[in-house]
Amino acid sequence: MKTIEQQKAEIVHLFEQKKISMVVAFENYRGIVRPVFVKDIKDVEKISFDMSGKQNLATYLKRAEIKKQFPLAMVVRPTEKSSIALLIKENQLKVEDVLLIESMVSQDQIEWKKAQDIEIDRLWKMSFSERMDFWKKNFQNCIRCYACRQSCPHCYCQYCKADKNQPTWVERSAHLQGNFSWNFLRAFHQAGRCIECGACENACPANIPLMLLNRMQNKITAESFGESDPKKYLLSDWSKDDDNSFFL
Amino acid sequence: MTITASFYKITKSSLATLFAEQKQKGNTIIDLSGNGSDLSKSCKALFFPATEKVLEYKIVDKGVAEVKPDNFNDETKAVNRFIFGANICDAYALKVVGPVFGEGPVDRFFINKREATIVAAILCDNKKNACFCDQIIPRSDYSNAADLVFTEFDENSWAVRSNNNRSIDFFGNGFLHFIEDNTLKELFDKKEEKLFNSENPEEINYFPKLEALKKFIEKNFNSEIFNDASMNCIGCATCTYSCPTCHCFDIVDEKKYYNGERRKNWDSCAFSLFTLHASGHNPREYQGQRWRQRLLHKFSIYKDRFDKIACVGCGRCIRLCPAGVNMLEMFEKWKISIDHM
C-alpha cells in the first residue's frame, strides 16, 4: 500500500511523462467528497486521497467524453478495482485504458453491510404479502430518475431496456407496476455482477434500499455457484451438478 | 398591482379542527410540514405528477378508437384541496412555472389542480445548505408567494398572512377561527427579512447578477467551460426531477392489447436520449451540451419568454446530486468573466 506522497508523486510522474491526460480521483469540496477530473499537474493538489467518497469512480469509464481521454489514470479502492476488473472481463475496457493508482482504503463498509444482512434476514422471515408491501412502500417513491443506473459502472448498455418503447419492455411511467418492473430488471441484471459498492443506493433521491436486492442476489449466487470467477461471469457458465431440485 | 395582505392569529388546535372539518366535507388536506425527505417536500408533484393519465383509449375497429375523456373541461374548479407546510420557494415556483401551463393552449391538468388548491406555506426557520432563494426570488414576491403564509407565533398558535380571499371562501364559517390582527405585519416583515438575509450554512461567497449571468452563458455558447463544469455529471435526472420549476414532460401510450392509456410523464434534459432524433442524430450528444442547455433554459431562454428566471434557489439540485455537481460553485469559478459582462 503506497503512502499518499508516493501516490501523488506517481501521478505527477505520469503527467510529466505524458503517459496520461487525465486523472480521475476524489476531492474534498467544502466537506463533501466527490469525483474530480484532474487534467493538469498543478491541479494534482486538489486530489483527496482519503477515498471516503460514496460514488464508484468506475462509472465514468462508460462516458464518451471520458473514453476520449484514454489512457487515463484513476485513484482506486478495492471497489473501483473490482468494477474495472469486471468491465475488462466483459470486454468493455482494455487493460491499458486505465492506469490504476492504488490508494489506502478508508471506506468502512462492514457496519453498513451488517445492518443490511440483518434487514435481509428480517425480510426473509416475513410472508410473501408482507414483503410485497415493504417493496410497494419503497417503490411508491421511485421517480424513475435512473440515478441508480447512471451511477453504476456495470450498467453500461447504450440502449437500456427501460428506454425502449418499440416494444415496450418496462413502462416508462413512474407508477407502481412500472417501478417494480424497472427495479426488478436492474436487480436481475446485476445478479452475480454487483460488487456491492452502494453507489446506487447512495444516489437514489428517494432513499430506496436497493442494496438489499443486490446483496441478497449475490448471496444466493455465491451459495449456489461459488464466488465470482475472474475469468467468467457466473450466470453464463453452467455445471452438470447445478441445483435441479426445483424442476418438476 | 399592490396586494393588500391581511394578518391573523390562529391556535394550532383550531387549525387541526378546521382540517378535520374539511376532511369530513370530502376535501383533501395535504400536510407537508412533517419530517419528509427533501424530495417529498416539493409540491411540484401535487400539480404536475411524475406520471399522469391524459386519456384512455380502446381500439374497437380498424382505425377506430373510443377515447375517454374526449373533452377537456374548461370550467374553473372549486377549491377542494389545501396544502399546508410548503416552502416559500416551492410556492413561488408554482408562479414561475404557471405561464408554461397557463398560456397558449392551457394545460388543464395543471391549471385545474392549481385552481382547485390553496397553498399555505410555512416560513422556514433558517436556510438549508445550498439554499439561495434570496438571490433569485425578488423580495416583494417573497411575501406573497403563497395564498397563505404561516409562521409560529408561540408554542400554541400560528401567525398567518393571507394574500388573497381564497381561504375565506374555502373555510367558510370556519374562517372565524382566524382572528384578525394587523399588528402581526411587523412580525412577518421582521421574520421575512431575517430569513431572506440570513447566512446560508454553506457561506455562498458569490452570486452573479442575473443579467450578467444571462449574457455570460449566451456569449459562451461554444466554449469548453460547460464540458469542464459538468464532468462529474452522470446524466441521471435527479436535479431536474427534484427542481420545483423544471417542467419538461413526455407523452407515452402504454397499452395492454387493445386498451391503453396515454400518459404524461416527467422527462429530463439531462438524459442522453432527450434530444435523440428519429434519424439517429443527437444534437446534444455530450453532457456538456446538455448542461449548457439547462443553464441557458433557466437563466436566459425562460427570462426572454416569460420574464422570469426558471429557478427559485431551493438548492435541491445541489443537495441531491449524487455526483457533486454544484451550480453555485460553477458560477463562482466563472466569477471574473461574468462580472466583466
Added chain:
Amino acid sequence: MQESIPSQKIKIFAFVCNWCTYAGADLAGTARMHYAADVRIIRHTCTGRIDPLFLIKAFENGADAVIVSGCHPNDCHYNEGNYLARRRWAVVRKLFAFMGIDDKRIHFSWVSAAEGAKWAQLVNDVAAKVAQLGPMKYLDSCEVDL
C-alpha cells in the same frame, strides 16, 4: 374418452421451448389428452432465451401463475441453453420470492417431446394448486393520484 377437465378460471402463462415441451404439448393434443384450458402457451426457441422480464410482464398482463418448461438436461437442442436457464432461474426465483411474488405461482419443469402425459398432468396440477390460491392481485398500474 377422458372427462373434460373444467377450466379453473385462472390464467397460466407457459413459456416453453419449441423442441421439447412444445412438442410434448402437441403430443398431448394429438393423443386427445384433456387438460385444463387455463394455460396459454408461448413458444420460444429455447429456455435459455427466456428472460425473467417475460415473467414480470406475464404478471402485469393478468397471469395468475407462470410455468417455464424445456428440454431435460443434456437434451437441449442447442446443447447448453437449458443449463444456462437452470442457473438463471436458481437465482431469479429467489429474487421473485424476495420481492413478494408467491413462489407457488411460478413453476419450472423439464418436459420432453415424448412426455405429453407429463405435460397434461403438470398443467392440471398447477391449475388446481393455483385455483386454490385464488387469482393473483398483482400491482395496479395506477397513476399517482392526488
